[in-house]
Amino acid sequence: MKGAFITATGTGVGKTWLATALTLACVQRGKRVAAIKPIETGVDPDPIDALKLARACGNESLASAPGLYRAKEPLAPYAIEKRGGARVGSLRALAKRVRELAHDADYAIVEGVGGVLVPLDREHTIADLCALLDLQTVVVARNSLGVLSYTLTALEALRRRKISVRAIVLNHVDRSPKEDLSRTSNADVLADYFPRIPIVRVPRVQDPKDMVDAAGTLRNILKI
Numbered sequence: 001m002k003g004a005f006i007t008a009t010g011t012g013v014g015k016t017w018l019a020t021a022l023t024l025a026c027v028q029r030g031k032r033v034a035a036i037k038p039i040e041t042g043v044d045p046d047p048i049d050a051l052k053l054a055r056a057c058g059n060e061s062l063a064s065a066p067g068l069y070r071a072k073e074p075l076a077p078y079a080i081e082k083r084g085g086a087r088v089g090s091l092r093a094l095a096k097r098v099r100e101l102a103h104d105a106d107y108a109i110v111e112g113v114g115g116v117l118v119p120l121d122r123e124h125t126i127a128d129l130c131a132l133l134d135l136q137t138v139v140v141a142r143n144s145l146g147v148l149s150y151t152l153t154a155l156e157a158l159r160r161r162k163i164s165v166r167a168i169v170l171n172h173v174d175r176s177p178k179e180d181l182s183r184t185s186n187a188d189v190l191a192d193y194f195p196r197i198p199i200v201r202v203p204r205v206q207d208p209k210d211m212v213d214a215a216g217t218l219r220n221i222l223k224i
């Protein structure tokens with residue numbers, strides 16, 4: 001299975017946005033994409049992220065395919081399990097399900113959940129699912145003050161698990177017009193730490209039509 005696993009330094013930094021943009025960019029070039037969110041919480045009643053991805057790749061049924069983890073509580077899966085809710089269960093089975101769903105596609109574009117170490121159960125995190133899927137790993141981070149430590153932390157955690165990172169995306173998520181001086185230097189500082197990993201700056205895009213262009217550089221890096 002070829003494609004990308006979109007993980008992040010944390011929640012709300014643009015994983016769905018980027019995965020959607022990347023999917024649209026591939027679809028526009030005539031590729032068949034299976035854009036999948038295998039684990040989604042806060043599903044009340046719809047898996048909103050999964051639906052965005054599924055619509056972008058033109059296969060809405062992917063969002064509600066059996067065998068994917070869905071839970072109503074807006075919590076990490078292990079927190080849900082501890083409250084007596086749904087368990088994620090076998091990660092091998094979940095990875096196999098993703099592969100089946102992407103069987104006919106040229107590429108699988110898979111969104112993680114939260115940041116790189118979201119606990120799925122007492123023994124596993126989303127990084128374990130990322131390793132099993134063995135796609136090109138992309139780490140999305142919010143391009144704002146604080147991102148250096150968040151990104152160094154996330155990449156150290158992935159390196160310990162022998163997961164290589166194909167690209168880091170510094171995403172301009174913030175709506176606030178307030179100047180953030182770090183935005184101009186974050187990429188440069190991170191490049192010193194990770195000279196072999198492409199660091200892609202993605203602008204805040206107002207018009208959805210511009211999403212495809214914004215994902216173009218990343219698509220080239222991933223060769224998808």
Ligand SMILES: Nc1ncnc2c1ncn2[C@@H]1O[C@H](COP(=O)(O)OP(=O)(O)OP(=O)(O)O)[C@@H](O)[C@H]1O
Pocket residue numbers: 008010011012013014015016017018049113114171172173202203204205206
């Ligand atoms: N480059 C961008 N330009 C404009 N809006 C963006 C951009 N990146 C993210 N957003 C917006 O920021 C918000 C958070 O992004 P998104 O939902 O993709 O984050 P996420 O990492 O998938 O969150 P979650 O952890 O809940 O899955 C969304 O409203 C999204 O549309």
Ligand SMILES: [Mg+2]
Pocket residue numbers: 015016017049111
């Ligand atoms: Mg999301």
